Amino acid sequence: MIRFLLRRFVTMCVTLLIISALVFFIIKLPPGDFLTNQIAELRAQGESASVAKAEFLIKQYGLDRPVWEQYMVWVGFMPGQNGFSGLLQGDWGWSFEYDRPVMEVVGDALWLTLLVNFAVVIFIHLVSIPIAIYSATRQYSLGDYIATFIGYIGLATPSFLLALILLYYMNRWFGVSIGGLYDAQYAGQPWTWPKIQSLLTHLIVPTLVIGLGGTAAMIRRMRANLLDELGKQYYVTAKAKGLTARKALLKYPFRMSLNPFISDIGNLLPHLVSGSVLVSLVLSLPTVGPILLSALKTQDQFLAGFILMFVAILTVVGMLVSDLLLAWLDPRIRMGGGR
């Protein structure tokens, strides 16, 4: 077990190192960077004072040095202006666009993103698992067809369109403005009970909108998995033991059908951050998605680099978690080998 974890930890580190290099060099691929673009713009407008500040920043962050040196400094392998101060030392860098440290820019957005998407994941599972079980145990019944039909509509509806429609009708029917994650009056305020209440009511629509497509897909997959398992001999054995239909179903085939979803956790975590950019833009949610998009457009390299690295870490950690969970849940993986 310890050997396994050690082995996995080493591969994780190597993977992250490779990803960080790829991320950095791809961001740097287009000619120029945020500051040189800005300087060119400022020169055109003749604002030489600001130009001086920008040139100072270039020196400060070593943007005039070769790309590989910038990369080493960013990760923290090489000393920069302030000595060793990179991702490894906990310094996330400076966002040129916002003119603030990256930590401040993404701080709130990061955990709000996690909150929204966590709500989405819970919603997807709570809704889709019961429907999938119903559909699978009553295959080709009227209810199954209805669930299937609704599922296809959910899959086919673009989520941003649904967001726009809901935005309009919620306002018209209930007088609720659902843009953002809390009412405008609470922006920048400390967290008080009314602000949390406002947050919770604002969560409903994004959860519904973002979760719909996922729910539909999950119903289809869960139903198919479960149908496979329902035909297996051990389910007949369970019934022949005299268990109630419900208990036999939940203890045996249902548990077997969960395996693919546990392996999916690895994909799910990064999706939490980057999956809902379009909807976040439409609903003007203060999440990481829109920030990442604009950072990439303006080549705000440290901001974009940090968010991408964060997603990468989530992916790698998610894979480890799902592997450990699988081993815990499935003795064949834990103990079987070489077969």
Add this chain to the structure above:
Amino acid sequence: MDKPLLSIRQLSVDFVTESGDFRAVDGLTFDIPRGKTVALVGESGSGKSITAQAILQILPKQATITAGQIVFHDPNRDTGVDIAGLGSDSAAMRGMRGGRIAMIFQEPMTSLSPLHTIGDQISESYLTHIDSDKAAARQHTIDALARVGFPDPQRALTTYPFELSGGLRQRAMIAMALITRPALLIADEPTTALDVTTQAQILELIKELQVETGMSVLLITHDLGVVANVADEVVVVYRGRVMEAGTRDDLFRKAQHPYLQALMRAVPRFAMAEGERLTPIREVKSTGLAPGGAPRRIATAGPILQAKDLTKTFTLRSGWFSGQLRTIHAVNGVDLALPAGKTLGLVGESGCGKTTVSKIIMRAMNPDAGSVLFDDGSGPKDVHALQGDALTAYRRNVQFIFQDPFSSLNPRMTVYELLTEPLRIHNIGTPDERYARAKQLLDMVGLDQRVLRRYPHSFSGGQRQRIGIARALALEPSVLICDEPVSALDVSVQAQVLNLLKDLQSALGLSYLFVSHNLAVVDYIADTIAVMCRGYIVEEAPKTSLFRNPVHPYTQALLAAVPDPDIDRPLNFEKLRADRFADPSQWPAPFRLAPGEFGHMSEIEPGHKVRLGTAAAKEAA
């Protein structure tokens, strides 16, 4: 109180499916007396298993009981219950299911959940039916596991099914079924998936438990040998109807119905006369055999195929988290020789290495040591050194027939595509010639030429296996390696395929390496038989001398374990009780092999060789 435990009267079960409705059980009537074993015998598709499922009300969704009664006279109660009138998920039915009537199934691997421990699954049965606490259930589970022969029942509680051998899994199933002391045990092909020696042990266990508890057993099987050994009464079904019923002695001594007589003639037996032919229930006529007149036989000086001193070990990692490696000696110094135009039978139980040997011969796997020699008429050549054209020629010459006729044919290809694929791969002939060849191949295996456009799913198991044989013959090979070609087939169909293989051999001069666990089948088809155990060839002899005078203790045990469909030759359970015969270090001298020791083959009469330990060889010298 002389009422039978279970009376089935005019039972009918109808299926409603997309491809049409049909009646699987059609007016079935029979009784199961108290404390007796009733065998329900028939081919697959005869409605045996559906009858069992109807008794427990666990029929598939498409099936319903449309008529008749299943009256269960529980010895603990005064009045009988008509099961057919109960709802499938009603409390009364659930109480009976697993509580008073229990069932064990054919596949012990798939009928236990791989995610739950044996202890959990067995005690669940107890807790469902008997009002008790967890500790009592645990104790009863340990007792039940001990009773069915688990060496360490305490430890067995926390083991998972995949950690156990097939025999132990089936024992766990039996413990699970019997922990509630049911009045009726339904055993649906309980030993079909097991090795013969294990089969004998399981059959004996069921018999013993029956004596202890006084339960009745409904044994569903297609194996007349099993029936002859354990049944008190026999019911023969065909297409959902009873063909013949009576006591075992009546049926086996004077079978009245032509169907039962035919079934009996189709089973290979040891006491068959030389040259006697099995009579399949539906004979296939192979037309168009030997089209070019005389058989095309390769003239070789020695054997056409030879394995010399093959050795193969596998290294397994035992689990994700442990770095431990296990080494398995799959094949230990195997020597085999297949003379041209003859059949060499390779017999052994699961895990003995026979499939590994056939894979090495096919060059699907490389041996650690040793060589395979093939002689195409120009002298023996090392198969594993072949390259380029010579290798392609070897692939043409040696073809394979697989065990599972369902998964060995690509369901997305038509019969025409399946049969001509080998020709396309080897670039033989024009499309017209290939078409003609495909039709000729179908003639050879007795299938209608009109089936060329059809897909495999529309054929029965026997027909598919014939398509597989036709495909193997497409390239006009000289050697066929048959890996358990009939073990997935019904007895009646088995006879058909065996006869076909025999006819093809005499017409085309083929040589067969016939790998099987079924001694009676090998006896019917092979000229020479090699017995394999734990990677060793322990005995090799012409078949007459092997069966007349088996010398090695393992061969003797194997022969003793085969149930013969002859009630005057019952199984000798005593002989098979210990598991020692499958462990080389437990064999009596002079056969004993120390771990890692290969021993050597010693010839005791012409062509009859047996493996002796090195210690014995030193004494002799």
